[in-house]
Amino acid sequence: MTTVLAIETSCDETAVAIVNNRKVCSSIVASQIPAHQQYGGVVPEVASRQHLETINVAIAQALEQAQLHWGKIDAIAATCAPGLVGALLVGLTAAKTLAMVHNKPFLGVHHLEGHIYATYLSESTLNPPFLSLLVSGGHTSLIYVKDCGIYETLGQTRDDAAGEAFDKVARLLKLGYPGGPVIDKLAQQGNPQAFALPEGKVSLPGGGFHRYDTSFSGLKTAVLRLVQQLEKDGGQVPVADVVASFQDTVARSLTKRAIACALDYGLDTIAIGGGVAANSGLRKNLQAAAIKHNLRVLFPPLKFCTDNAAMIGCAAADHLSRGHTSPLTLGVESRLALTQVMKLYQPLE
Numbered sequence: 027m028t029t030v031l032a033i034e035t036s037c038d039e040t041a042v043a044i045v046n047n048r049k050v051c052s053s054i055v056a057s058q059i060p061a062h063q064q065y066g067g068v069v070p071e072v073a074s075r076q077h078l079e080t081i082n083v084a085i086a087q088a089l090e091q092a093q094l095h096w097g098k099i100d101a102i103a104a105t106c107a108p109g110l111v112g113a114l115l116v117g118l119t120a121a122k123t124l125a126m127v128h129n130k131p132f133l134g135v136h137h138l139e140g141h142i143y144a145t146y147l148s149e150s151t152l153n154p155p156f157l158s159l160l161v162s163g164g165h166t167s168l169i170y171v172k173d174c175g176i177y178e179t180l181g182q183t184r185d186d187a188a189g190e191a192f193d194k195v196a197r198l199l200k201l202g203y204p205g206g207p208v209i210d211k212l213a214q215q216g217n218p219q220a221f222a223l224p225e226g227k228v229s230l231p232g233g234g235f236h237r238y239d240t241s242f243s244g245l246k247t248a249v250l251r252l253v254q255q256l257e258k259d260g261g262q263v264p265v266a267d268v269v270a271s272f273q274d275t276v277a278r279s280l281t282k283r284a285i286a287c288a289l290d291y292g293l294d295t296i297a298i299g300g301g302v303a304a305n306s307g308l309r310k311n312l313q314a315a316a317i318k319h320n321l322r323v324l325f326p327p328l329k330f331c332t333d334n335a336a337m338i339g340c341a342a343a344d345h346l347s348r349g350h351t352s353p354l355t356l357g358v359e360s361r362l363a364l365t366q367v368m369k370l371y372q373p374l375e
Contacts, residue, residue, distance in 0.1 A: 181238025
């Protein structure tokens with residue numbers, strides 16, 4: 027059994043967790059949403075400063091909640107890529123310092139690999155190979171999970187990520203930040219068939235469409251034009267119907283591509299990860315389609331859909347069990363393809 031203290035500071039949550047393989051011993055998440063709401067999005071400098079102020083308290087709380095001391099911790103892990111450079115540096119520096127002070131192995135973890143492992147925390151039987159649909163504010167990808175650290179990207183967004191589209195539509199309709207939860211709640215009161223919106227197919231040279239890629243910038247523009255037309259016609263904009271139609275279009279688009287990809291590659295399990303995995307429309311659409319095609323679809327618990335350190339610890343524990351550690355010279359990267367995960371590790375000496 028491997029017990030890892032993990033730190034996640036890639037964006038606007040200061041998170042620390044202690045994980046024993048797939049068992050969560052403690053999970054602390056300090057959200058920065060109030061600090062960023064006035065700006066309508068995350069301000070990198072503000073995020074870094076908030077992490078600095080919160081990180082030590084979060085580490086102490088994680089140890090206290092787990093009722094563990096440093097002698098029971100086998101390794102220290104932190105998200106090192108991708109993300110906001112300043113924010114990542116806070117968590118990575120803290121983790122490296124703890125690893126040196128307590129003479130523990132250190133592991134740098136890819137943020138998206140963490141989201142893949144979020145489902146492991148509640149599904150003891152989940153093991154590769156399977157298809158992962160990663161949907162968040164910064165990423166929308168279909169990943170063939172072949173083994174720990176071995177991934178193939180089969181589809182991705184060509185422009186806006188799904189979560190980014192939610193935030194932009196919420197801003198357009200003056201619904202506040204973050205957009206995902208408020209749109210999901212408001213959509214329950216609306217008619218998802220009220221307005222026909224484009225699904226955003228990605229054209230290929232010479233005709234045809236890319237089967238698994240998504241595009242949401244056109245959908246966002248279509249919502250803008252719809253609202254402008256409704257306002258021009260002089261009537262009140264039925265916001266609930268607009269967001270219900272928007273959410274349903276996103277959910278159908280992602281579901282169609284995930285199901286097709288799983289069937290084409292002979293994978294019987296689809297695991298969802300990322301903040302948009304909490305969306306009720308996506309959950310409903312995917313679960314219905316999976317039953318129809320005799321596929322298993324797995325969602326993480328809601329608390330592990332958004333950024334958290336438990337998923338980082340779970341990924342780190344699996345890597346450590348295979349003899350992988352990271353050098354203390356490891357730096358942070360704002361962008362790093364998931365297919366390059368193994369460059370973060372070296373064999374355990």
